[in-house]
Amino acid sequence: MDERKRKRKLSNRESARRSRMRKQQHLDELIVQVNQIQEENKKVRHMIDGATQRYLNFASENNVLRAQVAELTDRLRSLNSLLQIASEVSGLAFDIPDIPDTLLEPWQLPCPIQPIPASADVFQC
Amino acid sequence: MDRVFSVDEIADGFWSPHPPIGLGDEDENEGAAPPFSSSAGGPPSKTMGMNRSASEWAFQQFLQEAAAPAHAATTVQSSSSSSRHPAKNDDVVEIKRSHHYSGVGVNGHQQQPHMAAPAAGGPPPNIPIDSEDYQAFLKSKLELACAAVALTRVKAQESAAAAPDNGSQGSNSSQMGPHLTQKASGRDSSKLQEKDTTGGPVGVPPLPAITKKFGAQVKSTTSGSSGEQSDDDEAEGENEATQTLDPTDAKRMRRMLSNRESARRSRRRKQAHLTELETQVSQLRVENSSLLKRLTDISNKYNESAVDNRVLKADVETLRAKVKMAEETVKRVTGLNPLFQAVSEISTVGMPSFAASPETSPDAAVPVQDDMKQHYYHHNQTCMQQPQDDRIQNGLGDHLPPAEQNVPTNSNKIERTVSLQRVASLEHLQKRIRGAGAPGPSATQGAREQ
Numbered sequence: 001m002d003e004r005k006r007k008r009k010l011s012n013r014e015s016a017r018r019s020r021m022r023k024q025q026h027l028d029e030l031i032v033q034v035n036q037i038q039e040e041n042k043k044v045r046h047m048i049d050g051a052t053q054r055y056l057n058f059a060s061e062n063n064v065l066r067a068q069v070a071e072l073t074d075r076l077r078s079l080n081s082l083l084q085i086a087s088e089v090s091g092l093a094f095d096i097p098d099i100p101d102t103l104l105e106p107w108q109l110p111c112p113i114q115p116i117p118a119s120a121d122v123f124q125c
Numbered sequence: 126m127d128r129v130f131s132v133d134e135i136a137d138g139f140w141s142p143h144p145p146i147g148l149g150d151e152d153e154n155e156g157a158a159p160p161f162s163s164s165a166g167g168p169p170s171k172t173m174g175m176n177r178s179a180s181e182w183a184f185q186q187f188l189q190e191a192a193a194p195a196h197a198a199t200t201v202q203s204s205s206s207s208s209r210h211p212a213k214n215d216d217v218v219e220i221k222r223s224h225h226y227s228g229v230g231v232n233g234h235q236q237q238p239h240m241a242a243p244a245a246g247g248p249p250p251n252i253p254i255d256s257e258d259y260q261a262f263l264k265s266k267l268e269l270a271c272a273a274v275a276l277t278r279v280k281a282q283e284s285a286a287a288a289p290d291n292g293s294q295g296s297n298s299s300q301m302g303p304h305l306t307q308k309a310s311g312r313d314s315s316k317l318q319e320k321d322t323t324g325g326p327v328g329v330p331p332l333p334a335i336t337k338k339f340g341a342q343v344k345s346t347t348s349g350s351s352g353e354q355s356d357d358d359e360a361e362g363e364n365e366a367t368q369t370l371d372p373t374d375a376k377r378m379r380r381m382l383s384n385r386e387s388a389r390r391s392r393r394r395k396q397a398h399l400t401e402l403e404t405q406v407s408q409l410r411v412e413n414s415s416l417l418k419r420l421t422d423i424s425n426k427y428n429e430s431a432v433d434n435r436v437l438k439a440d441v442e443t444l445r446a447k448v449k450m451a452e453e454t455v456k457r458v459t460g461l462n463p464l465f466q467a468v469s470e471i472s473t474v475g476m477p478s479f480a481a482s483p484e485t486s487p488d489a490a491v492p493v494q495d496d497m498k499q500h501y502y503h504h505n506q507t508c509m510q511q512p513q514d515d516r517i518q519n520g521l522g523d524h525l526p527p528a529e530q531n532v533p534t535n536s537n538k539i540e541r542t543v544s545l546q547r548v549a550s551l552e553h554l555q556k557r558i559r560g561a562g563a564p565g566p567s568a569t570q571g572a573r574e575q
Contacts, residue, residue, distance in 0.1 A: 030402040037409040044416040051423040058430035065437030072444030079451030086458040095454065097447040 073099060188266075 076099055 027399060030406060033406050037413055041413050041416055044420055048420050048423055051427050055427040055430055058434050062430055062433045062437055065441055069437060069440045072448055076444060076448050083454050097450050
C-alpha cells in the first residue's frame with residue numbers, strides 16, 4: 001500500500017513539473033511571437049510608406065507628362081492643319097505626320113515593362 | 126370580509142383592534158413578515174393587526190418573566206377565546222402565533238413568555254388607546270423583543286442536531302476539528318460565538334467557502350490546522366488562532382499566511398500576464414493582415430503609375446519628334462511658296478503674341494487623383510474638338526509663323542475675315558520681297574519689313 005502511494009506521489013510530482021514546464025514554454029513562445037509580429041508590422045508599415053511615397057512621385061510626374069502630351073498633340077494638330085492647307089494651296093504633297101491616336105489608349109503602346117526610376121530631368125522640358 | 130379601507134383607516138387599522146377577519150389572514154401576514162422572524166414566529170410583528178393594550182401587556186410579561194407555563198394551558202386559551210369580541214382577537218392572534226412558534230420547536234424556552242401572558246387571563250380590555258408617543262414606546266419595545274428573539278434564533282440555527290447543553294457541544298466541535306481540515310475555520314468561528322453567549326445550542330458551522338487553490342498545485346501541509354484553508358475565512362479565523370497559540374507560533378502562522386497571500390497574488394498576476402499576451406498576439410495578427418492588404422493595394426497603384434509614366438514619356442518623345450518634323454515641312458513649304466511667306470508676315474503682325482503654352486495646360490500640376498485615367502481622357506476629348514473647329518473655320522491665308530512655338534487659339538477666327546481683304550495687297554508685297562533676295566524665313570523678312 002505504502003509503495004503505491006509513494007509511486008503515485010512521485011508521478012504526481014513529475015506531472016506537475018511537466019505541466020509547469022509546458023506552461024512556461026507556452027509563455028515564452030507567446031512572448032517570442034509578440035515580438036516577431038511587432039517586428040513584421042513595423043517592416044510592413046515601412047514598406048507601405050515607401051511605396052506610397054514612390055506612388056505619389058509617379059502620380060505627379062504622370063500628371064506633368066500628360067499635360068505635355070496634350071500640349072504637343074495640340075501643336076502637332078495645328079501644324080498638320082497648316083501643312084494641309086499649304087498642300088491644298090500649293091498642290092504639293094507634304095507628308096503630314098499623323099497624330100498618334102495611341103495617345104488615347106496608352107496601353108496599346110507595346111513597351112516592355114522595365115522599372116524607370118523617377119528621374120528629375122524629366123521636368124525640364 | 127372585503128372592506129375598502131381609506132388611507133387613514135388603514136393606518137388606524139394597524140393600531141386599532143384588528144377587524145374580525147378569519148385566522149387565515151394572520152397566517153398570510155405571518156408568512157409575509159420579514160424573514161428572520163417568520164421562521165421563528167416570534168412576537169407579533171409590527172404589521173400584525175394588534176391591540177396596543179394587549180401587546181403592551183404581552184411584552185411586559187416577556188421582558189420580566191422567563192418561567193414557562195404548561196403548554197396545554199395555551200391551547201385551551203386559544204380555543205375558548207375565539208368567540209370573544211374583536212378587542213380580544215389580538216390575544217387569539219398572539220396565542221395563535223406563539224402556538225405556531227412552539228410548533229416549530231426550535232427553542233423551547235422562547236415561547237414561555239408569550240404563553241404566560243395569555244395564561245394570566247389576557248390584558249384587561251379596558252386600557253384606553255394611548256397617544257402617538259405610546260406608540261413610539263411600544264415600537265421601541267417591539268424592536269427590542271425582535272432583536273432578542275433574532276439573536277437566540279441564530280444561535281439555535283447554529284447548534285448541532287440535538288446537543289442542547291454546552292459541554293457536549295465543546296467536545297463535538299473538537300471531534301469535528303482534527304479530521305475535517307476545511308471545517309476547522311468554521312468550527313473556530315462558531316466556538317467564538319459561543320464564548321459570549323450563555324447557553325444556546327451549537328450552531329451548524331456556516332458552509333466554508335471552497336478554496337480556489339484546492340486544484341492543481343499540491344501543497345505540503347505545514348501545521349495541523351493549515352492546509353488549504355479557504356481564503357475568505359482566513360481573516361476571520363486568524364485572531365482566534367493567535368489567542369490559543371504562544372507568540373512564536375503566532376509569528377510563524379502570520380508569516381505563513383502572508384506567504385500564502387503573496388503566492389496567490391503572484392499566481393493571479395502571472396495568469397493576467399498570460400491572457401494579456403494572448404490577446405496581444407491576436408490583435409497583432411489582425412493588424413498585420415490589414416497592413417499587408419494595404420501594402421498590396423499601394424504597390425498595385427505604384428505599379429500602375431509606373432506603367433503610365435513610361436507610356437507618357439514615350440508619347441511625349443514621339444510627339445516632340447512629330448512636331449519637329451511638322452515644323453520642318455512647314456518651313457520648307459513657306460520657302461517654296463512666297464505667297465505663304467507674305468501671309469505669315471501679316472499674320473505675325475496681326476497675331477497677338479501670346480504667352481507660352483502654360484495656360485493651355487493649367488491643370489498640369491494636378492494634385493494626385495485616384496481616377497488618373499478618367500482625367501487623362503477628359504483632357505484629351507476637349508483638345509480633340511477644339512482643333513477641328515479651328516481647322517474648319519480658319520480658311521485660306523491663316524498661317525502661323527513657324528519660328529514661334531505658340532499654339533493657334535480662338536483668335537484665328539477673327540483673322541479669317543481680315544485675310545480675305547489682304548489677298549489683294551499680297552501681290553505688291555511679293556514684288557518687294559523678291560527684290561530683297563534669298564527667301565529666308567519669312568519672319569525675319571517680316572521683321573525687317575516693319
